[in-house]
Amino acid sequence: MVTKVMQIILSPVLALIVGVFFLGLARKIIARIHWRYGPPLVQPVIDMIRLFYQKSVSHGRMFDLGIILSLAGSIVVVLFLPFGKMCPLSSSGGLLVILYIMLLAPLGMALSGGEGANPNISIGISRKLILSLGYEVPLLLVLLAVMTHYKTISIMEVVNVQQSTSWSIISFPLFLSGLSYFLILPAILGIRPFDVSSAPQEISSGPMAEYGGKYLALATIEHAFVLFISIALFVNLFLGGAANPVIFFVKMLVVFVLGLCINAVFPRFRIEQAIKYLWKWPTLLAFLGLIITMAIRS
């Protein structure tokens, strides 16, 4: 009981630290790729603390509640994800629940932004929702392939089986799905070349256009959690999870840096181009992966 409560408290905190670290690291790495020096690693933390004490504007109840819902949703997802061997709420519905709670974050952001009544926000949300429909097609195929392969909807089970046999990414049909997931990862994270919804130079950061002060701080924290969740999901499903949090973190780091280096050099897609890309190669791979998995399993 006590360990359970400790885990429930510890896993979001760890996730936050990892997520914020990734945010700082991303800025540093991209700066180096651009031949700049870049801000210090702790810059996101400094920014957040500063933002908390700054003034902000509110457009109404939903404007406030939306951002709270968004962040709360992201934190709850963390409770359902195994982090090493640590998974506080493993037996509550499995991957399907994770998939659905992951909805709360963009939904809350969209509701909050909706009350902002700003054209930039509307464009941003429209792009965000279209983009998420775009990557959801291959993502669902990937997740279904995993669930069909392991005959379970429990993510803990998937991790356990991989630990006793081999990682999914190097097993035959699933490496197609794993590759597909890796290809759509930047779209899920909303980083380049898929930063269409937040595009700062075009639409003033889209859904965040009206945010200032603590709203911006919460939105940044939320982004940190999303970073953690999408990468942790990949590590759990395809890289066999890990026996302890340290190894898990190392795996996450490798995935993140690899993804970042590939994607930092691309210019931003237009939204149609992004959808065309997402519905072409990743979907094809995921589709093949699912068909072969089904054929083998039946």
Add this chain to the structure above:
Amino acid sequence: MSLEILLITAFGGALLTYLAGKVSYKGRDFLAVVISLVLVVFVACLYGKAPEKTFYSVFFGIPFILRLNMLSWFFAIAISSLGALCTIFSLSYMKGRERTNFYYLTMLVVNAAMLGIILAGDLVSFYIFWEIMSWSTFLLISYNKGPALAAGMKYIIMSIVGSLAMLVGMLSLYTTYGTLNISEISAVIASASSGYILFILIIFGIAFGIKNAVMPLHTWLPDSYAEAPSPFTAVLSGMLTRMGVYGFLLLMYVIVGLHNVITPRLLSYHYILAWLGAITIVIPTFIAMLQNDAKKLLAWHGIGQGGYMILGIAFGTSLGVAGGIFHTLNHAIYIALLFMSVGAVQYRTGGERDLNSLGGLIKKMPIAFIGGLLGIAGLMGVPLTNGFVSKWLIYKTLILQRSPFLAFAALIGTWGTILSVYKFLHNMFLGQLPEKYENVKPAPFSMQLPIIILSAAILLFGILPGIVLKVINAIETSFGFESLNVTLWGITSESGTLNTINIFFAVLIVGIIVWTVFRLGAKSVSVRQDDSYAAGAHIPKDKYHYTSEFYNPLYRMIKPFLRDVIDEFYYWIASSVQRLSGSVRRVYAGDVGYYVMYIILFLAFLIFVQLKWKLW
């Protein structure tokens, strides 16, 4: 407390309400509400009982049977409760309109007829009540005249096609077995050839498929939902359309029986039905995204969600059927709530339902907004709302049954839903408030009450689904399924457990923590809606709507694939028949001389035949 008294109360009450309306409108409103509430209490008292009563020689000596079992009780309580809430909602919505007596009469008759359908223990009374329901629905859909007349016509024509199919099935059953008693048929049908069972499944499937708007039999639905008065649309989408689901359950698991449905020798009827369900989910959901009419958008979702129910019950596993039945109830709750929310907005804005001319109403109509928010959450299936639990059951069935592509169709339908319902909620309640709606008042209490009750039900059944699942479990054991391991907050099984109370506390506690952190930060200043940042540019007020053509980039990509080809095909049939009849009509010239000529020509033809071949 017997069943015939229930039906007499329902039908008699409808008539009484009509007569009371001739005397006083107040008295009529009161009577309508009282009768619909009495029905709820009546049905609730019948919980767990299984009365059965036979009346002889009513119709050609065929006995007329009323019976109640767990399945009918489940539908009865949903029908009567929804009917009561919609009647309450109607009080202000219909005030001051013309022909309100007629409206209440037909509304209550529809309710009574639905109760009759689910209480019927033989196919003749089933058919009679089914027809009463179809015809009174037709009258209500056409209530507003204008385009509503065309919508009603479309509905009734498709309905008649369905009824005729059912009639053929009934006649065939009667000539084969000499009885139309449901329990007697189900006892003897096991010995029938698989071809005959398939025929029965298909012929009744057409009737129920039309009612439940399964693709490709869905085309009546969008127009009817959009044109009917909003409180009735809530009944229409919530329960009436779902009589099709009841029909499928009755057909597949009571009449034909579980074993006969899922045996593979039957051309995999259930598998084809499941694929039709999947198609019914995906295409309408994406069409819904292109709609700009609030009610039409919901109507397309009404079709799409019907697909989930079919997908659930088609598979013939205890989890899937539980999901299908539960989704029927959940859908009734949230779609009624959404139509009521739209109805409230329409009531206050002079009947406006064009999404591109509304906006910003959250500050004016908070209760309607909460209803809309919880309604779309249920429709999407966000965890902690009722829609989630039933969808979870259906997805899990599909994954465990190794049908990941069906599961993919169901899941991607959900993501399409998010896009369209966000647009729905945003364009009505969020964004800029147009100046003409500056003085809009909140909906009256008689509209808010049903909205609040339904919103509470969404959360209640989402957090404690066991309340309903226990009843569903009893239904399933009566079908011959193995019993599910149901707790108050979910379902336990080997391959994945659902525990909603865990999710609830996680969301609650984390939400409180985040809220506290939010409160600890520097205070924010409330600003006017037009005081927003536009990178130095001036945002014109009231000049344009930020979300018209909201998903334009996506439209351009998917629009060519989303034509309602089937509707066009039906229209083509209709116009061809019309043209054909037009040319046939010319034969009847109206001049006696022509008719005499026809007769002589015909006689000459007969004489010619006789001389040539000597047939007689």
